[in-house]
Amino acid sequence: MKRRHVLLAVIVLVALWQLFALVVNKAMLPPPLAVARALARELPRDLGQHFAASALRVLGGLALSILLAVPAGLALGQSQRLNRLFSPFIYLLYPVPKVVLVPILLLFLGIGDAPKIAIIFLILFFQILVLVRDQAAAIRPELIQSVRSLGAGRRALFTYVYLPASLPAILTALRQSVGTAVAVLYIAELFATKYGLGYYIYINGTTYLDFPAMYAGVIAMSLLGLGMYFTVDWLEHKLCRWQFVS
Amino acid sequence: MITLRSLHFSYHSGHPVFSDFNWSVNAGEMWAILGPSGCGKTTLLYILAGLRAPERGEVMIHNQRITRPRPQTGLILQDYGLLPWATVRDNVMLGLNLRRFYGPDGRHAPANDQARSRLPAVQRWLDRLGLTSVADRYPGQISGGQRQRAAIARTLVLEPDLLLMDEPFASLDAPTREGLQTLLLELRAEQNITTIIVTHAIEEAAFLGRKILALNRPPITEPVIVDNPHAGERNTPGYLDMCARLRSMLDSGAGAIRKSLRQAQL
Numbered sequence: 001m002k003r004r005h006v007l008l009a010v011i012v013l014v015a016l017w018q019l020f021a022l023v024v025n026k027a028m029l030p031p032p033l034a035v036a037r038a039l040a041r042e043l044p045r046d047l048g049q050h051f052a053a054s055a056l057r058v059l060g061g062l063a064l065s066i067l068l069a070v071p072a073g074l075a076l077g078q079s080q081r082l083n084r085l086f087s088p089f090i091y092l093l094y095p096v097p098k099v100v101l102v103p104i105l106l107l108f109l110g111i112g113d114a115p116k117i118a119i120i121f122l123i124l125f126f127q128i129l130v131l132v133r134d135q136a137a138a139i140r141p142e143l144i145q146s147v148r149s150l151g152a153g154r155r156a157l158f159t160y161v162y163l164p165a166s167l168p169a170i171l172t173a174l175r176q177s178v179g180t181a182v183a184v185l186y187i188a189e190l191f192a193t194k195y196g197l198g199y200y201i202y203i204n205g206t207t208y209l210d211f212p213a214m215y216a217g218v219i220a221m222s223l224l225g226l227g228m229y230f231t232v233d234w235l236e237h238k239l240c241r242w243q244f245v246s
Numbered sequence: 247m248i249t250l251r252s253l254h255f256s257y258h259s260g261h262p263v264f265s266d267f268n269w270s271v272n273a274g275e276m277w278a279i280l281g282p283s284g285c286g287k288t289t290l291l292y293i294l295a296g297l298r299a300p301e302r303g304e305v306m307i308h309n310q311r312i313t314r315p316r317p318q319t320g321l322i323l324q325d326y327g328l329l330p331w332a333t334v335r336d337n338v339m340l341g342l343n344l345r346r347f348y349g350p351d352g353r354h355a356p357a358n359d360q361a362r363s364r365l366p367a368v369q370r371w372l373d374r375l376g377l378t379s380v381a382d383r384y385p386g387q388i389s390g391g392q393r394q395r396a397a398i399a400r401t402l403v404l405e406p407d408l409l410l411m412d413e414p415f416a417s418l419d420a421p422t423r424e425g426l427q428t429l430l431l432e433l434r435a436e437q438n439i440t441t442i443i444v445t446h447a448i449e450e451a452a453f454l455g456r457k458i459l460a461l462n463r464p465p466i467t468e469p470v471i472v473d474n475p476h477a478g479e480r481n482t483p484g485y486l487d488m489c490a491r492l493r494s495m496l497d498s499g500a501g502a503i504r505k506s507l508r509q510a511q512l
Contacts, residue, residue, distance in 0.1 A: 145297055146327025146397070150341040150404070151317050151354040160344065164331045242331045242384040 030212045038212035051220050053195035061120025069128035074162050077136020098122045099184045111192040119188050120181045128173040135169035136162055171236045182225040197221040247273040247440055253303035262465040269469045277442045278455025285461040287444045291412050295321045317356050320406035324413040326393045328385040334396045335381040339368050341404045371399040391422035411443040431478055452488040460495055
């Protein structure tokens with residue numbers, strides 16, 4: 001995909017938005033320019049703080065899930081015995097829609113950042129765990145044998161084979177789930193907090209009826225998701241260059 | 247150099263592959279292990295490599311009992327075993343990097359190992375095997391023959407005294423295969439490495455193996471060894487005779503091998 005084409009798509013989408021705004025002609029659908037102005041006005045003030053709060057929660061959940069799911073996935077992928085033991089649990093828990101756990105997490109973890117980070121962690125953890133496990137299990141035994149024959153023990157196999165082999169799986173898991181993570185963050189930020197983009201969007205849309213500000217919040221939240229998506233893309237090209245050569 | 251004593255090995259199904267099997271290899275020899283698929287020849291190679299343990303009996307290499315991979319043994323497999331995410335140069339350096347990772351501990355690397363001082367050898371081996379022009383490519387970007395040469399370079403840069411190869415050229419086209427077979431004989435003569443190559447191809451065994459261990463249907467109890475003075479020859483009458491003899495041995499099963507050997511001795 002070329003950068004030029006992405007830019008063109010942005011222009012088309014903004015043009016469509018402008019068109020709809022003209023047709024609808026109501027306060028609840030302001031034109032792009034009004035939202036851009038609100039974004040520029042609000043970002044240095046409240047919106048920036050809310051953005052930072054949301055970003056920290058997403059990044060915290062992300063870091064925690066990578067830190068725990070990657071080693072667990074590698075362990076399960078390497079050991080059939082461990083996998084046999086745990087796979088029924090993963091099989092049952094993986095498809096549970098984690099967003100329904102938000103109220104429970106709020107009850108147990110209270111207000112503040114902990115329940116928000118926990119819900120993002122739960123979503124990402126299973127995605128990364130399953131993909132890393134499958135990738136580690138799919139490494140051909142011949143590759144392991146020949147690297148062992150060069151002198152590699154368990155520690156070196158982890159560093160030189162399992163970890164680099166599962167990098168694409170980690171990044172694929174992130175690509176698939178950062179969108180969901182931001183969506184669930186929105187839900188989680190509707191409750192028991194005064195910070196975060198979810199709260200900001202909700203309060204401007206329902207209480208203050210400041211629609212340009214509400215849309216600025218929507219844009220900010222989209223940018224948060226997009227930014228992470230682009231970062232994953234960039235990391236993939238940087239770290240998995242071998243997958244992009246012909 | 248290698249001695250197998252009363253080796254016993256069976257698969258999970260309980261069918262014995264080797265039973266009270268004895269075999270020995272002298273330093274500097276070039277062996278081919280020939281047999282149909284499922285005869286246990288790869289198993290034997292993995293046991294020698296220390297990647298699989300026999301149930302009973304012992305494997306001695308240089309008077310050292312083999313219980314785990316031995317750092318001075320090189321292993322080359324049919325599917326190359328290259329890291330797909332590393333360039334050819336990094337793959338060739340892999341063994342040296344692993345040795346630096348552990349240091350000369352005698353388990354993962356020879357106790358007197360100087361991995362750092364051998365880094366210039368990486369470029370030498372890339373040159374010797376014609377890989378310099380593809381050194382910065384990934385394995386997915388080069389041909390099968392180049393991949394196998396990279397695997398050979400990766401092994402030889404570690405200066406092994408024993409080279410084990412499992413069907414190394416089986417997935418290559420005929421001209422590439424014959425080129426690599428000739429290269430292997432050259433390298434072996436240069437480095438004087440004891441070499442054991444496992445193959446199911448009669449022509450390959452007859453060309454490469456100065457001595458040929460013929461395996462047939464398991465359980466294998468005693469080694470059937472064919473001396474091959476025509477190794478290194480292609481399409482000479484001696485080579486063609488050897489091929490014909492090996493073919494008749496494989497066709498007619500274990501009992502017939504002994505018979506044909508008796509006839510050969512008469």
